[in-house]
Amino acid sequence: MTARFICRTTAGKSAKSRMATVGAIAVAGALLLSGCGDQTKSKDEGGEKVSNAPLADKLPKDIRDAGVIKVGSDIAYPPVEFKDKSGKTVGIDPDLGDALGKQLGVEFQFDNGTFDTLLGGLRSKRYDLAMSAMTDTKNRQEGVDEETGKKIGDGVDFVDYFTAGVSIYTKKGDDQGIKTWSDLCGKKIVVQRGTVSHDLAKAESKKCKGGKKIAIESFDNDQQAQTRLRSGGADAGSSDFPVAAYAVKTSGGGKDFELVGEQVEAAPYGIAISKKNPELRDAIKAALDAIIKNGDYDKIISKWGVEDGAVKEALINGGK
Incomplete structure (x- = not known):
């Protein structure tokens, strides 16, 4: 999780650009308890949430019916994602997940895992996506191991949402x-x-x-x-x-x-999604563009004092 802006990456030259000043980051300390936490919804509430969401029809049917997007994340990387004193998952990524979920009509359920196992969990379908200050790199896109240069999988698509x-x-x-x-x-x-x-x-x-x-x-x-x-x-x-x-x-x-x-x-953080699920990828991109346009994205980025890493639009596979 390095460059996790919060960034993480696997490519030597794809780290992250940094955003806020140390003083600005400090603001986050006073806001820990105000971050979004784990959510629980009844089935009835979930159905109503999906039907009223502006971008629900963009989701794959199985996810729309389930009402949940399972997110793999290393929840020990403050201020990107971490547990507050009450045990709730808070931080930049959970807050963004909450905002994206409102557009799509689903709950973003953050499941904890060590960072270096997240893409494997995505390949095995344990997660629908991985969101964990992960740097978007060509090697990750192509499923190439950074250290050995060998192909180890199909790779993933990224929806880029931050720079670090x-x-x-x-x-x-x-x-x-x-x-x-x-x-x-x-x-x-x-x-x-x-x-x-x-x-x-x-x-x-x-x-x-x-x-x-x-x-x-x-x-x-x-x-x-x-x-x-x-x-x-x-x-x-x-x-x-x-x-x-x-x-x-x-x-x-x-x-x-x-x-x-x-x-x-400096490099982008990306939300990682299986290349076999372009419908989910495009839905996430549409939702990210929507919260950038309506101002929710800027509010979250400002809350955590990391404005310098903000993006103006969602990009797919923008990492080098």
């Missing part, structure tokens, strides 16, 4: 001179497994000279990586800018971490 970049952070007051990725040679970095940050670290390590490779420790989620850095088990961490900025602002009351250097690898 990748940042490095260190313990506060202990940046060890780290300003760029090349400065990490001979040092240890912690990242979330399967993210753009993970890919960048592996690619940069290959460039290191004099045998000073980057020691990389990867984790199931970003919060585990932060814990490792906080305890002194690494020299730096990397995440999508929004996530890194949020951690810097909130962890230890702002006393644990600091951002170093500039954001890199």
Whole structure:
């Protein structure tokens, strides 16, 4: 989940562009409890919701009849998606899912999974789509493993909904001179497994000279990586800018971490959908365009302080 803006990716050069300032991200801290949470609807309520929704007829019939879109998501990536103190799923993606659901007349049901298993869950039809600050990349579109270059599946289509970049952070007051990725040679970095940050670290390590490779420790989620850095088990961490900025602002009351250097690898976040389900893909695109047009999208993006990553229209497979 790196560049998750919140972004995540699998392509070395497709990270994310960063949006808001650290100060702006901080606004999210005061809004945690106001995010949309898990929803429950009776069947009668669901039927009425579908019939009254402006874009319900664009959905595949099986999803329209079920009244639910099953969303695979790594719900441990604040402020994109995470659990609040009451255990509800909140964040940018859940709020957007709620707005999209109103257009389509269905509930977006977020199901938790580790980031690197989400596309597999999509292939096995455990999920209808994956929405988890996932970077849209050509490799993911084509089903190519980033590390081996081998084709591992049919790939997915993306409906792009945000732009983000990748940042490095260190313990506060202990940046060890780290300003760029090349400065990490001979040092240890912690990242979330399967993210753009993970890919960048592996690619940069290959460039290191004099045998000073980057020691990389990867984790199931970003919060585990932060814990490792906080305890002194690494020299730096990397995440999508929004996530890194949020951690810097909130962890230890702002006393644990600091951002170093500039954001890199700007790229779009995409909602991943099976290539075998173009009807659902087009319905999601139509719903995203609708909430951009009616202002709901901007309200959500502004609420979480990430306006710099906002998009003006929904694109399909805009990642490079």
